[in-house]
Amino acid sequence: MNRAEFVGGIAAAAFARFSGTGDDIGDPASNAQAQALRVLLGRGDAQALDAQTFLFQGRRYRGTFSRTEDGQIVSVVALEQYLYSVVSREMPHSWPGAALQAQAIVARTYVLQRSNPTRQYDLVPSEADQVYTGMDAENLQSTAAVDATAGNVLRYGDGFAQVLYSSCCGGHTESNADAWGGAPLAYLRGVPCTYCTDSHWYAWSQKLPLDQVQRSLTSSLNGLGDLTGIALDAPDASGRARFWTFTGTAGSQRVKASAVRSQLGTRTLPSLLVHRVQFDPPQPQAGRMVTIEGGGLGHGVGLCQWGARGMALSGAGARAILSYYYPGTEIGNA
Numbered sequence: 001m002n003r004a005e006f007v008g009g010i011a012a013a014a015f016a017r018f019s020g021t022g023d024d025i026g027d028p029a030s031n032a033q034a035q036a037l038r039v040l041l042g043r044g045d046a047q048a049l050d051a052q053t054f055l056f057q058g059r060r061y062r063g064t065f066s067r068t069e070d071g072q073i074v075s076v077v078a079l080e081q082y083l084y085s086v087v088s089r090e091m092p093h094s095w096p097g098a099a100l101q102a103q104a105i106v107a108r109t110y111v112l113q114r115s116n117p118t119r120q121y122d123l124v125p126s127e128a129d130q131v132y133t134g135m136d137a138e139n140l141q142s143t144a145a146v147d148a149t150a151g152n153v154l155r156y157g158d159g160f161a162q163v164l165y166s167s168c169c170g171g172h173t174e175s176n177a178d179a180w181g182g183a184p185l186a187y188l189r190g191v192p193c194t195y196c197t198d199s200h201w202y203a204w205s206q207k208l209p210l211d212q213v214q215r216s217l218t219s220s221l222n223g224l225g226d227l228t229g230i231a232l233d234a235p236d237a238s239g240r241a242r243f244w245t246f247t248g249t250a251g252s253q254r255v256k257a258s259a260v261r262s263q264l265g266t267r268t269l270p271s272l273l274v275h276r277v278q279f280d281p282p283q284p285q286a287g288r289m290v291t292i293e294g295g296g297l298g299h300g301v302g303l304c305q306w307g308a309r310g311m312a313l314s315g316a317g318a319r320a321i322l323s324y325y326y327p328g329t330e331i332g333n334a
């Protein structure tokens, strides 16, 4: 899950659904493992292989399936069995067990926040929620991490924690309020991270033709003339600039960093943790390039996955990893 969307609030309705009835909320741990989760797979042929597995578009899935009113296939699968596949897709299975366990807890918590009884499905099987491609993706290590943490979720106060995560923070995780606005959450305030330096995303450099930058940002830079400078400005507590100021031959314009990223594209600008923007050569002339140097991949809020790997390699357990990236949270049963 690398969603750029923040969903606020605790999904009380989801909790009730996964607990069967509101009365079961006091003892939901076994329910969380037994409850069926509905994942929208899409259009295509599905065929039962036996009572517990089916085939959809050449992939084997655990559980059974149903069809929506408009004919799409919905996988109906036990939460823990769904996680076997998800954990293997969201984190490399060669990573240390404690990192995989932290990922399993986070993925489980995410599901319990997202179920939606008003829709015909709870989740989609892509990065918009969590990547789910059925049992062929499963492996021993990811399955062991799910089993070792069965029923465990991340809690804050009386509810589930909002478990945002991304690949590599680049040195400091981002606060939810700085990333998306809204009320700051204490456990998503952002922490320094020295554990993700093994990632090749920890530090990156992108060299782009200046006219590509200007073209991508046309709607924001209208009337500026030829670009002569770009300055980063108003860094937040994590070091991510909130604004980029573009100066041209006919004026200057301050643009929100998030708008710059969405207009340049998330592949061109892997994160908003940008350290330096430099024109090359410095004097105006045709064919100039812009070099953007930064760190991290993704929004940077919550768990840094490469950081979880680094902490695990230095001996931390899943509990320590999660308390570091979500300070003040606790692991409890669903």
Ligand SMILES: [Zn+2]
Residues within 6 Å of the ligand: 168, 169, 170, 171, 172, 173, 193, 194, 195, 196, 304, 306, 307
């Ligand atoms: Zn990190």
